[in-house]
Amino acid sequence: MANVVRDPRTHPDAIIPDLSKSDPLVTFTLSDIALVYGTKWKQRYFTKKGDDYYPLPAQWDVRNAVWRAYHVAPGSDWWTAFYPTDNMDRPTGPLCDGCHSVNYNIQTKTVTEWNVGCEKCHGPGAAHARRPSRENIINPARLDFVQANDVCIQCHSQGQPLRNPIEGKYYDWPVGFVVGKHLYDFWKLENHKIGEQSFTHFADGTAHKNRMQGNDFVNSQMYTHGVTCFSCHDVHGTENGADVIKPANVLCLECHGPKSPLGPHAPTIEAHTHHVSGSAGNECIACHMPVIEQTIANVNVRAHTFRFVPPATTDALKVPNACTECHKDKTTKWANDALRAWANVSPWRVANE
Helix, strand or coil: CCCCEECCCCCHHHCCCCCCCCCCCCCCCHHHCCEEECCCCEEEEEEEECCEEEECCEEEECCCCEEEECCCCCCCCHHHHHCCCCHHHCCHHHHHHCCCCECCCCCCCCCCECCCCHHHHHCCCHHHHHCCCHHHCCCHHHCCHHHHHHHHHCCCCCEEECCCCECCECCCCCCCCCECECHHHCEEECCCCCCCCCCCECCCCCECECCCHHHHHCCCHHHHCCCCHHHCECCCCCCCHHHECCCHHHHHCCCCCCCCCCCCCCCCHHHHHCCCCCCHHHCHHHHHCCEEEEEECCEEEECCCCCCCCHHHHHHHCCCCHHHHHCCCCCHHHHHHHHHCCCCCCHHHHHHC
16 A cells, blocks of 8 residues: 555656556656556556656556556546546646545645555554654554445445535545545435446446445445454455455454354355365355456456355346356356255345345
């Protein structure tokens, strides 16, 4: 998190692709790049014009190691109706910088820090730096579960400020929110009507675009029962994917298990998943957090509703299901027939969920 934004002048190693190799999408040079965003899924490049930053027209697909065009098409996000189609007429201040910095000031267009720094999650830290104590810093773990999750949801969600435009500009981040306040006083999540697919949601209400973990999570049973984002993730970094604090099955099975009232209700995990131990299909996240939310091209991130999406939902609402997302050579009929053959699975849920 603390290295999501870097200045290539002070960190020349920040740029992943080799800019000396020509590509028709890359119409800019190293000298044009003022800031670099991202390292894991995609990397984007921003130039400075006056006192604003603007997105350059190509982004690097890290997973596939290829250049791809970077342009948010009209109608593919709510704010496109209020900004010109040219990237160079879309300043990042209203659209990006509130989440990629600490204390972005909309009047002066200045920041305390370009990055998701400590104060983004812990609030003002000067007094704590001078004299560290529990009383002069915010520890999200000591907040109630709603405010604790708001620390992450402030950026890991799609929505709009309650008041928009602000001083004549439309913002795509919760202007005025700081950790410790209530996010709902500043931010409203994107609405969704069940049965309709939108630019943010599948028809069943599951997100289909990136940066919507919060939209998913607040509709989950996990959230209802007081689980927080950092019950599973440590944003300071871990050796595990997505910075989860332990390997996925180890983490899930601390609360869930054959002998737990929380389920799964089977004698063993293998009996529940119908996949052998050690296989991808025996991972809790394979079925309950399918990789169906797009971040770039064919690279997807995991859903955070924790609901199992059955093949019948794919047929009815065109929502990708957990089965054929892994078994890509199979049909939804094959998957549905397989589920119906599992003795410990409700045929009513398979057909209707």
